Amino acid sequence: MASHEGGCHCGAIRYRIEEPAKFSSLCHCRSCQRSSGTPVSAFVGVFEVQFEETKGCRAIYLSSPGVRRGFCQICGTSLTFAGENWPSEIHIYTATLDDPEAFAPKVHTMMDDNITWFHTADDLPRLGSFAAKPKD
Numbered sequence: 001m002a003s004h005e006g007g008c009h010c011g012a013i014r015y016r017i018e019e020p021a022k023f024s025s026l027c028h029c030r031s032c033q034r035s036s037g038t039p040v041s042a043f044v045g046v047f048e049v050q051f052e053e054t055k056g057c058r059a060i061y062l063s064s065p066g067v068r069r070g071f072c073q074i075c076g077t078s079l080t081f082a083g084e085n086w087p088s089e090i091h092i093y094t095a096t097l098d099d100p101e102a103f104a105p106k107v108h109t110m111m112d113d114n115i116t117w118f119h120t121a122d123d124l125p126r127l128g129s130f131a132a133k134p135k136d
């Protein structure tokens, strides 16, 4: 299976993920907005066993009950998301991959929290919540 590498802005943290991805999505939820400082966050989801930290060690922030967000404590880059609702999965911030083109998003999630001035001109499905787990 193909693998993909990525890391934070300063280079202190590096990681590798193995294909296949479970999903590739755009999350508009308020928690992602606040913790990343951006209106939308692109994620690629894999099982934890497909993820390996190859350099450094992420700091973990508990953004809500059962949710662990991994980031670089030097440069602040948001890197990973893991939640009890997605057991044994880890969700990678797609834009931190060396080749973010590798996983084009297939769906918008949590559109109920979308900031009204934020629009994208694509034809992807738009879900109000996480209801249906997006699949490739």
Ligand SMILES: [Zn+2]
Residues within 6 Å of the ligand: 008, 009, 010, 011, 012, 013, 072, 073, 074, 075, 076, 077
């Ligand atoms: Zn860093």
Ligand SMILES: [Zn+2]
Residues within 6 Å of the ligand: 027, 028, 029, 030, 031, 032, 033, 041, 110
């Ligand atoms: Zn989110």
